[in-house]
Amino acid sequence: MEIPYVVVIILFCLGMYTIITKKNLIKIVIGVTIVESSLILLLMLVGYIPGGTAPILDKGYELVVDPIPQALALTTIVIGGSVTAVMLAMVIKVHKRYRTLNIDEIRKLRG
Amino acid sequence: MSRLNERFKKLYKIGLVITFAVFLLFLFYDIHNLDSDSKRYLSEHYISEGLQETGATNLVASVLYDYRAFDTLGEATMILTAATILAFLVPITKATMFGTTFKSIVNQTVKLIIPYLAVLGAYLLLFGHISPGGGFVGGVVLSIIPILLTITYSVEFSEYIFKPDQKKLVEDIGAIGFVLLGLLGVLTGSNFFASGQAYFRTGNAGEVFSAGLIPYINLMIGLKVGAGLAIIFNSLIKEK
Numbered sequence: 365m366e367i368p369y370v371v372v373i374i375l376f377c378l379g380m381y382t383i384i385t386k387k388n389l390i391k392i393v394i395g396v397t398i399v400e401s402s403l404i405l406l407l408m409l410v411g412y413i414p415g416g417t418a419p420i421l422d423k424g425y426e427l428v429v430d431p432i433p434q435a436l437a438l439t440t441i442v443i444g445g446s447v448t449a450v451m452l453a454m455v456i457k458v459h460k461r462y463r464t465l466n467i468d469e470i471r472k473l474r475g
Numbered sequence: 476m477s478r479l480n481e482r483f484k485k486l487y488k489i490g491l492v493i494t495f496a497v498f499l500l501f502l503f504y505d506i507h508n509l510d511s512d513s514k515r516y517l518s519e520h521y522i523s524e525g526l527q528e529t530g531a532t533n534l535v536a537s538v539l540y541d542y543r544a545f546d547t548l549g550e551a552t553m554i555l556t557a558a559t560i561l562a563f564l565v566p567i568t569k570a571t572m573f574g575t576t577f578k579s580i581v582n583q584t585v586k587l588i589i590p591y592l593a594v595l596g597a598y599l600l601l602f603g604h605i606s607p608g609g610g611f612v613g614g615v616v617l618s619i620i621p622i623l624l625t626i627t628y629s630v631e632f633s634e635y636i637f638k639p640d641q642k643k644l645v646e647d648i649g650a651i652g653f654v655l656l657g658l659l660g661v662l663t664g665s666n667f668f669a670s671g672q673a674y675f676r677t678g679n680a681g682e683v684f685s686a687g688l689i690p691y692i693n694l695m696i697g698l699k700v701g702a703g704l705a706i707i708f709n710s711l712i713k714e715k
Contacts, residue, residue, distance in 0.1 A: 369503045377496045384488045410506065419534035420607060421526050430518040431534035438539065438611055442550045446557035449707045453564040
């Protein structure tokens with residue numbers, strides 16, 4: 365077990381903790397993005413081999429890292445950006461309707 | 476009583492997260508100990524044959540735009556969907572960005588930076604298949620230009636330079652062009668999004684006009700991502 369995996373777990377759990385415990389909607393969106401970045405780090409780690417260079421074939425480089433997880437990381441980044449944008453739009457809508465971002469107060473206002 | 480209850484709830488949540496962490500620890504331990512030969516079976520093929528089959532020295536580009544272009548189509552659809560949902564959810568009522576209290580030095584610096592950003596974005600787009608870069612990265616760099624204009628000057632100025640309808644048009648051109656380029660593979664009797672396998676001119680590896688359809692697909696994706704991100708940012712920041 366290497367240290368980077370532990371970093372991934374710590375980041376992931378920080379994000380999950382933020383999502384579970386925080387009351388502010390913006391903070392929940394931030395938690396989701398933290399979870400996303402931990403996933404990107406995990407993808408990088410799965411494809412890594414010791415001593416490998418970036419997957420751009422050039423003269424003199426024999427050992428390159430796995431290109432598939434890097435492509436998947438690009439997918440993750442794009443989808444994460446889109447999802448974050450949609451979540452923020454929803455937060456704007458919620459704030460416009462209830463004038464607050466606290467989940468408990470929103471629940472109270474709905475009765 | 477209620478305070479005790481709340482503290483118990485918090486402890487419960489912390490315990491939940493810690494349990495999850497232990498689960499992940501075991502999971503990653505298994506991932507780490509996977510047999511490395513079976514893990515790299517597919518990527519070995521991409522690494523050893525990718526250059527001959529697609530003509531792109533950037534293997535990530537060859538995976539994204541040739542072997543797995545379907546995935547990329549899905550990503551492009553995600554951005555289109557996000558921009559559409561934003562236009563639906565955040566209907567533009569007022570364009571009231573903060574009254575640009577930046578000092579004039581910031582404005583002058585932005586003016587100087589923008590041409591370099593345009594050149595960098597164009598470089599990343601055009602050389603995506605032979606260097607680190609590609610459509611997504613180039614598109615993001617290009618979308619920084621309207622975003623910078625919005626932040627330093629105002630939404631009105633940014634939309635006077637880049638009209639929303641024009642941005643939408645560019646995004647649509649990117650999406651439709653991407654699919655049409657994919658159909659070229661079908662016309663030559665191969666499968667959808669085939670470029671290297673369909674014997675499009677793979678050319679000499681390392682030249683700009685090589686690697687079959689990959690440079691053109693890169694360009695389309697770049698237009699799409701750049702316009703899409705600019706639309707998303709402007710619609711989010713417009714709401715007061």
